[in-house]
Every structure is written in C-alpha cells, then in structure tokens.
Amino acid sequence: MNEKALKTLEYTKIISQLTEFAGSVPGKELCKNLLPSSDLGEIQQMQKETSDALSRIYQKGSISFSGVTDVRGSLKRLEIGxxxxxxxxxxxxxxxxxxxxxxxxxxxxxxxxAPDSLDGLFEELQPLTLLSSEIRRCIVSEEEISDDATPALRQIRRSIKLTNDKVHSQLSSMVNGSMRTYLQDAVITMRNGRYCIPVKSEHRGQVSGMIHDQSSTGSTIFVEPMAVVKLNNELRELELKEEKEIEVVLSNLSERAAEESEAILEDLKLLTKLDFIFARAQLSKSYNGSEPDFNDQGIVNIKKGRHPLLDKHKVVPIDIRLGDDFNLLIITGPNTGGKTVSLKTVGLFTLMGQAGLHIPAFDHSRLSVFEEVFADIGDEQSIEQSLSTFSSHMTNIVSILKHVNDHSLVLFDELGAGTDPTEGAALAIAILSRLHRENVRAMATTHYSELKVFALTTPGVENGCCEFSVETLQPTYRLLIGIPGKSNAFAISEKLGLPKAVIEEAREQISEQDESFEDLLSDLEHSRVTIEQEQEEIRRYKSEIEGLKKQLELKQQKLENSRENILREANEQALAALREAKEFADTTIKNFNKFGKANISAREMELERSRLREKMSNVEKKLADKKAPAPKKELKPRELKIGDSVKVLSLNLKGTVSTLPNAKGDLFVQMGILRSQVNIKDLELLDEPSVTGPGLSKTGTGKIKMSKSSYVGTEINLLGKTTDEAIAELDKYLDDAYLAHIPQVRVVHGKGTGALRKAVHAYLRRAKNVANYRLGEFGEGDAGVTIVEFK
Structure with missing residues (x-):
C-alpha cells in the first residue's frame, strides 16, 4: 500500500492505538510495522486469529505479556560461552x-x-519450569544471590557472619574499654573494606595498628588495630571466595540456559506473536469490532459501520455498498454532512481488514481484497511548490491514473473542485468514465449536478447522498444509496431569513431543466421518507406481534405448569386425608370392639370419642402451621440494598442482606454465623433499632443500624481472591469493623507475588477511618498479614 493513502486515511492513528494494547516491547514493534496484506489466505488467517483471541478474552479476561523481553542478545552471548x-x-x-x-x-x-487457530501456538510454548525455578531459587533479586544457591556459598556466608561478629566484638571491647579516651568517637567504621576505629591524632602512639585514612582536618586518623588485622584478612579472603562461588552459580545457570537456548528463542517468538494477536483483539474489543467476510470480487458491503476515530457515542452508523450492482458511487450532499467521513470509512475499513484488524461494524460485513487503495482527500494546496488546490489535486489524480488497475480502490473527495464549475464537472465526468471503463471500484464526492445526471444515465454508476434535514438545518449523517442529493441552497436561505424576493430572483436565474431536476429530486426524497416511515411502522407492528405471541406462549406454559402443580398437590393432600381417615377409622373400630367386650360404660366411650376429636383438631392445626406466613409487603429487587435487615419467614430468623437478588430473585442472607440462599418472596424488610453518637458515620437521618456490625470478626481472609474482589470485600468489612468499635483488625492477604498486598496497602492509604497499618510481625503472620488500627 502506498504511504500517502495510509496517512490520508489515518491508518497510522489506528496503528498507534494498536501499539498501546501490546504488553511487550517486541510485541509493540510488530504492531508498529503492521501493513495491509493483499493475500486473501493470509488476511483470512489473521482475521481468524483476532476473532479467536477476542473470544478467549471474553471468556477468561485479558492476559499480560509484560514479562516478554528481548533476550536474543543474551542468547547470542550464551552461544559463545x-x-x-x-x-x-x-x-x-x-x-x-x-x-x-x-x-x-x-x-x-x-x-x-472446539479447537481454534491459536491452539497450535499455545501448544508449542515450552515453559521450561525446571530452569525458571532454578533461577528463582538461586537469585533473590538483581542485587542478591540466595544463600541456598550452593552449600559452599551457604558455608562461606556463615563464616563471614561469624568473622564479622568476632571483629565487632573485639572492636566494641576496645571502643568501650580503656581506649575510649584515645578515640575521637566511640564508633566502629570501615575504610578500604576493613574495619577501623577513629583515633585522635595526638594519641597515635597509644593505639598500635595500620592507618587506612585520616579526616580532612587531620585531627582524626582511622586505625585498624593489630588485634583485628588477622580477622579482617580472613574476612577479605572469605569475601573473595564468596565472589568466586557466585561466579560458579551464574556459570551453572548460564550453562543450563545455554542448553535450552533454542527453546527460549522459540518461546520469545511465540509470545511476541501472541502478544501481537491479543493486542489486535483488545483493539477490536475497545470499539466493539467484528470480523468482516473477505472476497476477491471487489464487493464491499458495510453494515452500520462506525469510523473508529470518532466518538463511538456520537458517530452515526452508515451502510455502504459497492462492487455488486455498481462499481462507481457518486455521493452528493451539503458540506459537513458526512461525505468525507463516508469515503474515509470505506478506505480505512479496507486497510484495517487487510491488516487482520476487525472493523467497527455489524457482523458479516463484506470487504474485498484490493492491491492498492488510492485516496485524494483534503486540501492539497502547497505554498512551497506554488501549487493551487486544483493543481495539487490534479497532480495527485494524474499519479493515481498511472498506477490504477481493476484491483484498486479509488476515493475522490470533491472531484473537479477548485476551478470553473463547467470545466471541473466535465473533467470529473471524464476521469470517472475512464475508471468505470477499466472496471475500477471508485467513490467520489461532489456538488456538481452534472455528475448526478451522469450517475443516473450510466449503467454501473450509482448516486448516493448524505441526508439533510431542511426543518432543522442539520445533517443527519446518514448515507442513502440510490438517491442523488438535492441542492438545499434556496430552502436553507429561506429558513435563515433571506427575503423571498431575492430567492425568487435567484430561481429565475436557473434553467427550467435544472429546476425540474431539483423538483424531481425533492419528490424522490419525499417518497423515500414516506416509505421509510411506513417500513418502520410495519417493523414496529411485527415486533409487537412477536412480543405478544411470546407472552401468550409463556402464559400458556405457566398455566400448564400451575395446573400440573395444583393437581399433584391436590392428589397428595387427598392421599394424606384418606390415610388419616383410615387411621381414625381403624382406631375407632378397635376401641369399639374393645369397649364392647369389656362392657365399658357409655361415658368412657364418649371420653374416647372426645380424645379422637381433639387429635383431629391438633392435626388440622399442624397443617395450618406448616404454611409459611406471607410477607406483609411484597419486596421488589430495587428496594433491597446490601446490609439491609430482613426476616426469613420460612426459618423465622433475622439476618442481613449479603448480596443483591439475581434474575430469579435468589440472594444470600447472613443470619448470625449462618449464610444461606433464599428467595426474595421469603423475606420481609425490618426496621432495626438505631443508635446515634459522636465519632460515628451517620445516615441521612443521623442514625446507623446496630445490626450492621453485630457479627463482625477481628480478621478478614482475602486469600484466593482477585484484587477487585478483595478490595470490595475489604471496604465493607472495614466499615462494619469501625462501626463495631473494634480497635484493631487483621487482614490476611498472603505473600504470593505481592500484588494483593500492594492493592490492600494502596486502599488503606486512602481509607479515612484507618489511623495506621503495618505488616505482621513474627507470630502474627509476617508479610502475609497486615495489621490495621482505626482512628
């Protein structure tokens, strides 16, 4: 693709946005060097990769490639040992x-x-866990090698510590003993890597040892006492041994890395490519892009396309067709009506699509593969070259005509402008006719009526216009294909207050043929608006009918389900009633037979009858009690907030709302130490008693709920949570703990990578109720716990 088109169509700005999404320096380089391809197979493969990466992002979230650095220089050094x-x-x-x-x-x-196009790249990755684990085991940071790197290094550092302790012990006894009067200060210092003591120059003879330095005034000399010379020598020897052992560690790690250098280089290439692919997917996600369908027949059909560099909340989607029924589209309309944006949208979408990038349009928009895209857009006036606007445009057009072929896309903005209208229109028609004969796909914007007639009378050429509302004097930015744009100069002038006499005189200046043509355009525009309104009304009716049909089907289904439930419950109740009746009957017959044989009096039989009647009453009462009481007022999801006090009717327990209801009305309620999922229909909102007092954050009525903090513990466990989940939970917990007057709490975040600890500390720095915080000490959890104290 020619550089001029890339710049004119602002493709370079899209590349700048793409580069920002790459996480690594090598990935950013690939993004910066991305150019459109003209190979259909390569384009389709890149589009598939972008789509698959976007699908993975929507399923699992984004992934960072920031750890990918260019290690090729290090690998080259390993090759030479x-x-x-x-x-x-x-x-x-x-x-x-x-x-x-x-x-x-x-x-x-x-x-x-189902597998996707990225599976192969992921499968070829070799993490080399043994090598990375060994490096982490041996190297603590960029300044420190671990004591456990080798047994020899551990022993050497242990000896260094012991020797250091001996040196400090001897020097401390000198400093705090009889030599104290000879010293400038009672301190131990170091000069030239050896431990010394500061001796007053006048007492040089009283302290035997080696002089290593003196103060700028000469009043103090730094002496290494003879008693520690041998220990300092031993310390220096141990430090040299430590340096050699560190070299051994680095040498061993380098050898192991050299053995895997090919795999490391391959990992670098694969991760860079994946970073590049996921950057394209992130760009697509940012403007809600979709994968276009590509062809090599020159067919373009963009559905609801939005220019990616315009505000996505304000840009008006446009539909553009080219290359199926017509190869040449002439767009007319008022200034600032969106003609140039339409041109740039087609050109930029073509470049983006051929570079493997998604386009911000509806699914299955169609793009064609073009070998070249030529664009003559904008003011090309050049003062330095003494070229007028017309001359500059014409120079560009001459260059385009030299290089164009039937696999090119050509975009002209205001073709033929900048010179005499009659000659300009004639030139524009001649240029477009040349391109049309050569079967070139082209789009041009113009104000000339001659070009509208050319499009109406030439097969394969179509008119288009950017809609303009005469009532509001504002463009709608909608692109309408098949209708030439009407000149609205008279209508706009009349709306703005130009005298009618002037407008009528202007009308007399144009020919009858031109006026008839403008009237024809006006009639076409009126017919189009009427048809669109009728079609919109039909669509609305169809949508309403579909909605009513679905509601009716849903209602019918609910009735069927309710009928089955009612019948099942009725059968169960009938069966239970029959079972109870049978039991009563059996008991009565049994007693009757017993009373008959024993000659029991009628009074005792009446007493037994009363007991049976009382038993039936108790059973009926139990059945009535089993029905859960209905709430006083049916709650709606929007009436509930996290922390509200509620009563769970089926359990007859009070609790606090922990989560908001989902689509089915289910939510979690904390009832003491019990946290249970219930339905909103089983809840009744309570008005808890409230207290007020100084130092407490108040609600709008100056009160706070007591139940808010009644179950707060002195510790919160954030292990296994993401930073966003952890901070949200920590925020609520600290509020509850503060209201419960708990002076100090423990936040358990673990050690891990330290990301969760950093997020917790960043939040605590901003928290208003926190007086101070610190990491846990030995026995409190060390660095895996943060202790928080409230104001």
Whole structure:
C-alpha cells in the first residue's frame, strides 16, 4: 500500500492505538510495522486469529505479556560461552514465567470446546519450569544471590557472619574499654573494606595498628588495630571466595540456559506473536469490532459501520455498498454532512481488514481484497511548490491514473473542485468514465449536478447522498444509496431569513431543466421518507406481534405448569386425608370392639370419642402451621440494598442482606454465623433499632443500624481472591469493623507475588477511618498479614 493513502486515511492513528494494547516491547514493534496484506489466505488467517483471541478474552479476561523481553542478545552471548549476569538471567526467568502463565491461560475448562487457530501456538510454548525455578531459587533479586544457591556459598556466608561478629566484638571491647579516651568517637567504621576505629591524632602512639585514612582536618586518623588485622584478612579472603562461588552459580545457570537456548528463542517468538494477536483483539474489543467476510470480487458491503476515530457515542452508523450492482458511487450532499467521513470509512475499513484488524461494524460485513487503495482527500494546496488546490489535486489524480488497475480502490473527495464549475464537472465526468471503463471500484464526492445526471444515465454508476434535514438545518449523517442529493441552497436561505424576493430572483436565474431536476429530486426524497416511515411502522407492528405471541406462549406454559402443580398437590393432600381417615377409622373400630367386650360404660366411650376429636383438631392445626406466613409487603429487587435487615419467614430468623437478588430473585442472607440462599418472596424488610453518637458515620437521618456490625470478626481472609474482589470485600468489612468499635483488625492477604498486598496497602492509604497499618510481625503472620488500627 502506498504511504500517502495510509496517512490520508489515518491508518497510522489506528496503528498507534494498536501499539498501546501490546504488553511487550517486541510485541509493540510488530504492531508498529503492521501493513495491509493483499493475500486473501493470509488476511483470512489473521482475521481468524483476532476473532479467536477476542473470544478467549471474553471468556477468561485479558492476559499480560509484560514479562516478554528481548533476550536474543543474551542468547547470542550464551552461544559463545559467556556467563550471563544476574539481570540477564532474571530476564530469561521472567520470560519463562510469562510463558508458563500464558500456557495456563490457554487451557480449556471444557474439553469438548472446539479447537481454534491459536491452539497450535499455545501448544508449542515450552515453559521450561525446571530452569525458571532454578533461577528463582538461586537469585533473590538483581542485587542478591540466595544463600541456598550452593552449600559452599551457604558455608562461606556463615563464616563471614561469624568473622564479622568476632571483629565487632573485639572492636566494641576496645571502643568501650580503656581506649575510649584515645578515640575521637566511640564508633566502629570501615575504610578500604576493613574495619577501623577513629583515633585522635595526638594519641597515635597509644593505639598500635595500620592507618587506612585520616579526616580532612587531620585531627582524626582511622586505625585498624593489630588485634583485628588477622580477622579482617580472613574476612577479605572469605569475601573473595564468596565472589568466586557466585561466579560458579551464574556459570551453572548460564550453562543450563545455554542448553535450552533454542527453546527460549522459540518461546520469545511465540509470545511476541501472541502478544501481537491479543493486542489486535483488545483493539477490536475497545470499539466493539467484528470480523468482516473477505472476497476477491471487489464487493464491499458495510453494515452500520462506525469510523473508529470518532466518538463511538456520537458517530452515526452508515451502510455502504459497492462492487455488486455498481462499481462507481457518486455521493452528493451539503458540506459537513458526512461525505468525507463516508469515503474515509470505506478506505480505512479496507486497510484495517487487510491488516487482520476487525472493523467497527455489524457482523458479516463484506470487504474485498484490493492491491492498492488510492485516496485524494483534503486540501492539497502547497505554498512551497506554488501549487493551487486544483493543481495539487490534479497532480495527485494524474499519479493515481498511472498506477490504477481493476484491483484498486479509488476515493475522490470533491472531484473537479477548485476551478470553473463547467470545466471541473466535465473533467470529473471524464476521469470517472475512464475508471468505470477499466472496471475500477471508485467513490467520489461532489456538488456538481452534472455528475448526478451522469450517475443516473450510466449503467454501473450509482448516486448516493448524505441526508439533510431542511426543518432543522442539520445533517443527519446518514448515507442513502440510490438517491442523488438535492441542492438545499434556496430552502436553507429561506429558513435563515433571506427575503423571498431575492430567492425568487435567484430561481429565475436557473434553467427550467435544472429546476425540474431539483423538483424531481425533492419528490424522490419525499417518497423515500414516506416509505421509510411506513417500513418502520410495519417493523414496529411485527415486533409487537412477536412480543405478544411470546407472552401468550409463556402464559400458556405457566398455566400448564400451575395446573400440573395444583393437581399433584391436590392428589397428595387427598392421599394424606384418606390415610388419616383410615387411621381414625381403624382406631375407632378397635376401641369399639374393645369397649364392647369389656362392657365399658357409655361415658368412657364418649371420653374416647372426645380424645379422637381433639387429635383431629391438633392435626388440622399442624397443617395450618406448616404454611409459611406471607410477607406483609411484597419486596421488589430495587428496594433491597446490601446490609439491609430482613426476616426469613420460612426459618423465622433475622439476618442481613449479603448480596443483591439475581434474575430469579435468589440472594444470600447472613443470619448470625449462618449464610444461606433464599428467595426474595421469603423475606420481609425490618426496621432495626438505631443508635446515634459522636465519632460515628451517620445516615441521612443521623442514625446507623446496630445490626450492621453485630457479627463482625477481628480478621478478614482475602486469600484466593482477585484484587477487585478483595478490595470490595475489604471496604465493607472495614466499615462494619469501625462501626463495631473494634480497635484493631487483621487482614490476611498472603505473600504470593505481592500484588494483593500492594492493592490492600494502596486502599488503606486512602481509607479515612484507618489511623495506621503495618505488616505482621513474627507470630502474627509476617508479610502475609497486615495489621490495621482505626482512628
């Protein structure tokens, strides 16, 4: 593609946006160098990769490639046997850890999911966990090697510590003993890597040892006492041994990295490509893009396309067709009506699509593969070259005509403008006729009526216009294909207050043929608006009918379900009643037989009859009690807030709302230590007793609920949560703990990577009720716990 078209159509701005989404330096380089392709197979493959990456982002969220760094220089050094530095080994380690994280991201939760175009790239990744784990085990940071890197290093550092302790012990005894009067200060200092004491220059003879330095005034000399010279020598020897052992550690790690250098290089290439692909997907997500369908027949059909550089909340979607029924589209309409934006949208979408990027349009919009896109858009006036606007445009057009072919897309803005209207219109028709004969796909904007007639009378050429409302004197920015734009100069002038006499005189200046043509355009426009209104009304009626049909089907289904439930419950109740009646009958007959044989009096039989009647009454009462009481008032989801006090009617328990109701009306309620899921129909909102007092945050009525903090503990566990989930839960917990007058709480976040700890501390710095916070000490949880104190 020619550089001029890329710049004119603002493709470079899209590339700048794309680069921002890449997480690594190598990935950003790939984004910066992305150019449109003219290979249909390559374009379709890139589009499929972008779509698959976008699908994974929607399913699992985004993934960071920030750990991907260019380690090719380090790998070259390994090829010649060099030992890598700590920083270089850590960069390789971060690369492999990113590889492992990306590999984990690629694993599918459902084994039945269909494979996609990225599976092969993910499968080829080699995390080399053993190598990265070994580097992490041996290297603590960019300045420190771990004591556990080798047994020898651990022993050397232990000896260094012991020797250091001996030196400090001896020097401390000197400083705090008899030599105190000879010293400038009672301190131990270091000069040239050796421990010394500051001796007053006049007492030099009283302190035997080696002089290593003196103060600028000469009043103090720094002496290494003879008693610690040997220990300092031992310390220096141990430090040299430590340096050599560190070199051994780095050498061993470098050798292991050299053995895997090919795999590391391949991981770098794969991660860079995946970063590039996911950057394209993130760009698509940012403007709600979709994958276009590509063809090589020159057919373009953009559905509800939105220019990606315009405000997505204000831009008006447009429909554009080209290359099926017609190859040349001439767009007319008022200034600032959207003609140029329409041109740029088609050109930019073509470039983006051929670069593997999604376009902000409806699904299955169609684009064609073009070998070149030419654009003559904007004011090309050049003062330096003494070229007028017309001359500059014509120079550009001459260049386009030299290089254009039937696999090109040509875009002209205000073709033929800047010169005599009659000659300009004639030139424009000649240029467009040349392109039309060569079967070139082209779009042009113009104000010339001659071009409207050219489009109406030439097969394969179509008119289009940007709609304009005469009532509001504002463009609608809608592109209408098949209708030429009407000149609204007279209507606009009359609306703005130009005297009618002037307008009538102007009408007399134009020919009868031109006036008839404008009237024809006006009639076409009126007919189009009427048809569109009728079609919209038909669509609305169809939508209403569909909605009513669905409601009727749903109502019928509910009635069927209710009927089945009622019949089932009635049968169950009837069966229970029959069972109870049978039991009563059996009992009565049994007693009757017993009373008859024993000659029991009628009074005792009447007493037994009363007991049976009382038993039936108790059973009926139990059945009545089993029905859950109905709430006094039916709650609606919008009436509930987290923290509201409610009563669970079926359990006869009070609790506090923990979550908001879902679509089915289910929510979680905290009832003491019990947290249970219930339905909103089983709840009744309570008015809790409230208290007021100084130092407490008040509600709008100056009160707070007592139940808010009645179950708050002194610790919150955030392990296993994302930072967003953890901060939301921590925010509510701290509010409740503060209201409960708990002076100090523990926040358990774990050690891990430290990301959750940083997020918690960042939140605590902004919290108004927090007096101070600190990491836990030994026995409190160390760095995995933060202790928070309230004001």
């Amino acid at each position: 060099s030992i890598l530095s700590i920083e270089e080994l850590l960069r390789i380690c971060r690369l492999l850890e990113t590889c492992s994280r990306v590999k984990a991201f690629s694993r599918r939760e459902n084994a039945e999911e």
